Amino acid sequence: MIARAALAGSALLLLGGCPAAMVTPQSLPSAPLSGAEACATDPDGGGIILWLNPRSVEAGETIELRPGQSAYPSNFDPLPPGCIDAVEADRPDLVRFARREDGTVTATVAEDAPSGTEIVLSASFDGREIAPAPITVFSAAADPLVGLWTQERADCPADTAPVVDFRLAAGGKFYVTWLPMGSRRDYAGSYEYDPASGALALEVESSNYLPDDRAPLTVRREGDTLHIVSGSLGSAPDGRGFCREPFTLFGS
Secondary structure: OOOOOOOOEEEEEOOOOOOOOOOOOOOOOOOOOOOHHOOOOOOOOOOEEEEOOOEEEEOOOEEOOOOOEEEEOOEEEEHHHHHEEEEEEEOOOEEEEEEOOOOOOOEOOOOOOOOOOEEEEEEOOOOOEEEEEEEEOOOOOOOOOOOOOOOOOOHOOOOOOOOOOOEEOHHHEEEEOOOOOOOOEEEEEEEEEEOOEEEEEEEEEEEOOOOOOOEEEEEEEEEOOEEEEEOOOOOOOOOOOEOOOOOOEEEE
């Protein structure tokens, strides 16, 4: 359980009590839900988390803290957000929390948060600990490809398979997955992007499945669409070829 006191190097807010010492003190309305009935969880439903994968968050962006239970890597069963009763950040100078009228807690990253900064958010759900939730700050100007990119099955020829999860994360990390299963990835590593040429270099560092027909990528972004100009992420695990249809931005 999160200790309800000021922690060295972090900000802990008691939602409904007095705020702990922090850079900019603030008081938030109390959690609108509490108790075993309103905030019931499944005893066999696993731990409580905020999201399955680390988040990339742009400086100045506001994100919602929406809890859920996860019994296995691809599982996320939503829980009432109004049961979150305490929140903290290990960089209190860069994060401010608020609560909306519907009970949802939000976290806003400072406009001047340096790109690449890693921040860990923690919270409690009606007194029960929520697993730490990491975020990495990025600048869209400096990292224009950051996001979760996906292809639709209907857009791809029958002999090809869509890449459902092509994630270019803040901090220069990438993940490629044809059939997402929570935190499992087909292959992953680090990337470098040259905006002038469109070259997107992927350095593989780990894999569960690594196609041998990958080819160096050149890409072009137009709004929320990512075009593959040349190259390939490789064939899918079931043997179908790489779909060359554009990717659509799904989120960060």
